Amino acid sequence: MTGPLDRWRAHAEDAVLLDGFHALKHALRFGAEVPVAVTTDREAALALAEELAVDVRDTLAGLLTEVSGPAYAALVPRPHPTGVAALAVRPSRAAGLAALARTPRTAPVVVLDNPRNLGNAGAVIRLAAGFGATGVVTTGTLDPWHPAVVRGGAGLHFATTVEHLDVGDLPAGPLFALDPEGEDIRGTRLPDDAVLAFGSERTGLSAELRARADHLLRLPMRPQVSSYNLATSVAMTLYHWSASGAPGAARPLRRPSAPGR
């Protein structure tokens, strides 16, 4: 029988690091396959589950193995304050592409056109999960499954679809590109099959993405402010989509199946 450290080493190469209690909790809630999970204090981790995530408490009890502080520190680059870490199996690209292509689409796809900041990409995945977006697609060189993006996403990569694509391969659907020079977003209703594209932190939307856009939209902003942060722009746009269903009928967001934070 192999111990947790052997299991960790066996999966470390291909798996996704879930860094901390909350990332593990979220990944489990959204069906991640977790072959190994360790903690420096099992009792404390299960007490946290009792308090914050009773819906996955039993699953955690079955998964978590206590390891020494030095053994834990050797597995993770930056020990998390909760002393919990796990590895999850990364969903297949084929499954991701199928989810992005499925029609009719009931919620938008968010496109980050050549994002540069790993934390921003993680924050956007967290937003997409919260709003029930179909997925987040990145173009360019950033890997949306980079450990720092997964850390920023708090384990919520498993609650949506996350893929990298070329601009020419973006999912079908009307493409709304967000840019301070566009039409005021407040005059536009965003459909459920929208593809919502956002530019790079440094250079904005690429020429290739602009050429594919059906609409260019701006978020309200005072003169003399040049632009908003990328993740906050996605937040405002997803909120606009969620609030702009049929008059008086804001789109209902799915609630977690069990109580928990």
Ligand SMILES: C[S@@+](CC[C@H](N)C(=O)[O-])C[C@H]1O[C@@H](n2cnc3c(N)ncnc32)[C@H](O)[C@@H]1O
């Ligand atoms: C930090 S901004 C990019 C700033 C960049 N220097 C530029 O030249 O556009 C990142 C992205 O957020 C979105 N964004 C920021 N402020 C916006 C606004 N007021 N209206 C629409 N989109 C905005 C755009 O998609 C933009 O490309």
